[in-house]
Amino acid sequence: MADRSIIQVIPALNQGGVERGTIEIAEALQKAKIPNYVISSGGKMVEELEKLGVEHITLPVQTKNPIKMWLNSYKLEKVFKEKNAGLVHVRSRAPAWSVKWACNRMGIPFIATFHGLYGMKPESLKKPYNRVMTQGRVVIAVSAFIRQHLMKEYGIPEQHIRLIPRGADINRFDATKLSEADIDAFAKKYDIPRDKPIITLVGRLSRIKGHSVVLDALKQMKNQDVTVLFVGGNPKGDYEAELNEKVKALPKNITLKMFAVPGDQMPYVYALSTVCVQPTLVPESFGRGIAEAQAMGRIVVASNHGGAVELIMDGRSGFLTPVGDSRVLAGVLDKVLNMSADERAKIEQEARESVRTNFSIQKMCDRTLSVYKELMGNELSYKTRE
Numbered sequence: 001m002a003d004r005s006i007i008q009v010i011p012a013l014n015q016g017g018v019e020r021g022t023i024e025i026a027e028a029l030q031k032a033k034i035p036n037y038v039i040s041s042g043g044k045m046v047e048e049l050e051k052l053g054v055e056h057i058t059l060p061v062q063t064k065n066p067i068k069m070w071l072n073s074y075k076l077e078k079v080f081k082e083k084n085a086g087l088v089h090v091r092s093r094a095p096a097w098s099v100k101w102a103c104n105r106m107g108i109p110f111i112a113t114f115h116g117l118y119g120m121k122p123e124s125l126k127k128p129y130n131r132v133m134t135q136g137r138v139v140i141a142v143s144a145f146i147r148q149h150l151m152k153e154y155g156i157p158e159q160h161i162r163l164i165p166r167g168a169d170i171n172r173f174d175a176t177k178l179s180e181a182d183i184d185a186f187a188k189k190y191d192i193p194r195d196k197p198i199i200t201l202v203g204r205l206s207r208i209k210g211h212s213v214v215l216d217a218l219k220q221m222k223n224q225d226v227t228v229l230f231v232g233g234n235p236k237g238d239y240e241a242e243l244n245e246k247v248k249a250l251p252k253n254i255t256l257k258m259f260a261v262p263g264d265q266m267p268y269v270y271a272l273s274t275v276c277v278q279p280t281l282v283p284e285s286f287g288r289g290i291a292e293a294q295a296m297g298r299i300v301v302a303s304n305h306g307g308a309v310e311l312i313m314d315g316r317s318g319f320l321t322p323v324g325d326s327r328v329l330a331g332v333l334d335k336v337l338n339m340s341a342d343e344r345a346k347i348e349q350e351a352r353e354s355v356r357t358n359f360s361i362q363k364m365c366d367r368t369l370s371v372y373k374e375l376m377g378n379e380l381s382y383k384t385r386e
Contacts, residue, residue: 004086005035011062013043028365061095073101109137143307167364168291186268200229200273210279215246216326227255270296278302294351317350
């Protein structure tokens with residue numbers, strides 16, 4: 001049946017990388033003229049989905065209450081029947097249980113994307129809870145790092161895993177599409193000086209993102225006449241107090257700005273940046289911020305673990321530094337700021353080409369639709385671009 005639909009299930013459609021990926025796949029399915037729907041509890045991005053012509057179905061799939069999860073499975077089953085679902089793609093653990101129960105009763109396949117390192121403790125509870133993400137027809141890993149995690153921690157055979165790295169929108173994150181006047185207007189709006197190098201860290205202001213490592217590195221740099229941007233909102237609680245103390249100790253000629261911007265303004269942040277840093281203290285599953293900065297032709301310095309290792313060829317398309325080592329980070333930042341224009345251009349070009357070749361949204365969508373085709377066979381009729 002060529003009209004069998006594909007349904008994506010996600011807890012909510014608020015801003016985030018997982019949510020963005022859901023929208024991107026929905027758009028790719030629309031372009032391929034494949035019936036598709038998204039089920040979530042709602043959120044800011046529902047309007048964006050509906051502009052694509054994709055129907056959103058609101059259900060309380062964000063709940064972690066076991067009884068409500070079980071009841072949700074019957075609500076999902078009803079929707080799956082009404083929409084003639086041929087495959088369900090789920091992206092989070094709580095709704096994955098509801099999806100599994102509904103799909104098992106109906107005899108239709110489901111798949112899950114394993115987006116991150118879910119908590120493992122207490123292992124007696126967490127690991128069995130997490131395992132539902134591996135119990136579909138296949139499991140999608142967003143990086144080789146996550147694939148290895150699935151094989152090591154959950155004993156999942158490699159043939160059950162499909163490696164599909166997340167991607168950067170190379171059409172949106174394209175420096176050639178931004179005018180100098182618009183970049184300057186953005187800088188003025190956020191009071192960002194453009195008369196000295198700009199070091200940027202993009203990410204929510206939490207301890208694991210490594211903001212404190214950057215602040216420690218700044219004090220050790222030889223080149224301290226810089227502007228630093230922390231883009232991701234304001235810190236809270238003890239971490240706010242910790243960062244404020246470190247900020248007070250910075251050399252006076254360092255300018256620090258902490259602010260958040262709408263997602264569609266991020267290209268301007270990267271356009272202003274001289275170098276981007278991602279000094280995460282825990283490994284990230286992929287590192288979409290790295291890929292986006294690279295697509296914009298920016299040199300990225302990141303911690304040497306997790307998905308960053310797959311995105312950055314050390315010394316060729318960026319730089320990797322030991323986790324939490326502010327001294328080495330300071331030295332690498334000085335090195336980047338002291339590079340000649342030709343040296344910088346060579347690394348920036350390598351970074352751009354790497355993203356375009358391996359980590360674009362188009363690649364991610366084509367590979368995902370190929371998995372759908374693999375599992376649905378003749379029930380799905382379309383052409384992939386790969």
